[in-house]
Amino acid sequence: MKITVIQGPNLNMLGIREQGVYGSIKLDDIHAQMEQIAKQNNIEVEFFQSNLEGEIVDKIQECLGDSDGIVINPAAYTHTSIAIRDAIAAVSLPAIEVHLSNIHQREEFRHKSLIAPVCAGQILGMGPYGYHLAMIGMIQILNEVAAIKKARTEAQK
Ligand code: DQA
Numbered sequence: 001m002k003i004t005v006i007q008g009p010n011l012n013m014l015g016i017r018e019q020g021v022y023g024s025i026k027l028d029d030i031h032a033q034m035e036q037i038a039k040q041n042n043i044e045v046e047f048f049q050s051n052l053e054g055e056i057v058d059k060i061q062e063c064l065g066d067s068d069g070i071v072i073n074p075a076a077y078t079h080t081s082i083a084i085r086d087a088i089a090a091v092s093l094p095a096i097e098v099h100l101s102n103i104h105q106r107e108e109f110r111h112k113s114l115i116a117p118v119c120a121g122q123i124l125g126m127g128p129y130g131y132h133l134a135m136i137g138m139i140q141i142l143n144e145v146a147a148i149k150k151a152r153t154e155a156q157k
Helices: 027-040 053-062 075-079 082-091 129-156
Strands: 002-007 044-049 069-073 095-099 121-124
Touching: 002 027, 002 053, 002 129, 027 044, 027 129, 053 082, 069 082, 069 129, 095 129, 121 129
Parallel strands: 002 044, 002 069, 069 095, 095 121
Antiparallel strands: none
């Protein structure tokens, strides 16, 4: 089983950007922690970061037939991108939306997520630990999907 982790604009600047909001951890360190959880659960994980909306849409489309689930922090595109929302809906894969900060405690324009309605769940305000929770949540979803598929195949025998 494979999970694709997609990181939106400016998340490559973690550790440098607005440390009071996002903390001092770098994106590579977050990914190293996620990789560990994946390994412990025999799951393959791929990491992708882009500052460009179209590249994120392309990556989501590539997940079709390649990945079983998506963990995504769409960053600023959370609040603006119908294209990213439509791409997630199009591939019909379970997705979990992550935000380091609690977007509801921040400026009003951050309160609305266009992405959340097409996601299985949303984790926010937990800092880097939110990504850890997202991995655990996604592994749980994938195990449930696999169990349902297995039960269906056995019922057809
Ligand atoms: C963010 C929240 C967004 O509003 C912001 O544009 C980001 C990061 C977060 O992880 O808290 O870039 O997605």
